[in-house]
Amino acid sequence: QKEVEQNSGPLSVPEGAIASLNCTYSDRGSQSFFWYRQYSGKSPELIMFIYSNGDKEDGRFTAQLNKASQYVSLLIRDSQPSDSATYLCAVSNYNNNDMRFGAGTRLTVKP
Amino acid sequence: EPEVTQTPSHQVTQMGQEVILRCVPISNHLYFYWYRQILGQKVEFLVSFYNNEISEKSEIFDDQFSVERPDGSNFTLKIRSTKLEDSAMYFCASSLGDGNTEAFFGQGTRLTVV
Numbered sequence: 001q002k003e004v005e006q007n008s009g010p011l012s013v014p015e016g017a018i019a020s021l022n023c024t025y026s027d028r029g030s031q032s033f034f035w036y037r038q039y040s041g042k043s044p045e046l047i048m049f050i051y052s053n054g055d056k057e058d059g060r061f062t063a064q065l066n067k068a069s070q071y072v073s074l075l076i077r078d079s080q081p082s083d084s085a086t087y088l089c090a091v092s093n094y095n096n097n098d099m100r101f102g103a104g105t106r107l108t109v110k111p
Numbered sequence: 112e113p114e115v116t117q118t119p120s121h122q123v124t125q126m127g128q129e130v131i132l133r134c135v136p137i138s139n140h141l142y143f144y145w146y147r148q149i150l151g152q153k154v155e156f157l158v159s160f161y162n163n164e165i166s167e168k169s170e171i172f173d174d175q176f177s178v179e180r181p182d183g184s185n186f187t188l189k190i191r192s193t194k195l196e197d198s199a200m201y202f203c204a205s206s207l208g209d210g211n212t213e214a215f216f217g218q219g220t221r222l223t224v225v
Binding site: 042095 | 142144146152153154155156159167202206208212213214215217218
């Protein structure tokens with residue numbers, strides 16, 4: 001069974017702070033790692049992807065991957081109230097034919 | 112900007128009836144997917160489709176479900192003999208493939224079985 005685990009939260013941070021979201025996965029063969037944002041009642045929206053160990057930065061977002069620890073994280077700098085959403089970690093194999101999601105972490109950014 | 116489109120946005124059906132959910136993936140994408148999300152629960156993988164055949168399917172995707180690409184643009188999910196527990200949001204997604212594995216989602220079809 002390919003498991004993707006996330007702390008369900010809720011995670012609450014003040015506006016302007018750094019939000020840190022974590023994810024672990026069970027399948028050592030996983031090759032592709034994604035972070036999606038999902039607003040209530042909407043579809044998942046891709047915000048970051050990472051394939052190699054280390055950090056990847058895109059604007060206020062940084063994804064971090066450690067394959068040895070089977071751990072992937074997302075940092076959101078200068079958090080804004082509009083960042084309030086559920087963040088979904090997704091993991092896929094090399095062929096990307098079975099991307100699996102974690103249950104998501106609900107983030108609230110308070111003004 | 113290209114996007115995945117799904118129809119209908121909401122479908123209500125009686126238990127035991129068959130439903131077909133429709134999707135138009137992004138035009139140059141090669142991999143297609145169906146996911147479902149029961150209200151308040153996680154996004155669950157159902158099936159992936161590549162080169163006109165099922166590439167992978169989950170334990171949820173049993174004989175009740177089937178997928179088809181009837182022409183060059185549409186990708187459909189058929190649910191035979193719907194059950195109350197099939198009520199969920201169904202998302203279609205597509206990815207380019209060939210090293211580009213990022214999947215983009217449609218807006219979803221809310222299926223309500225009564």
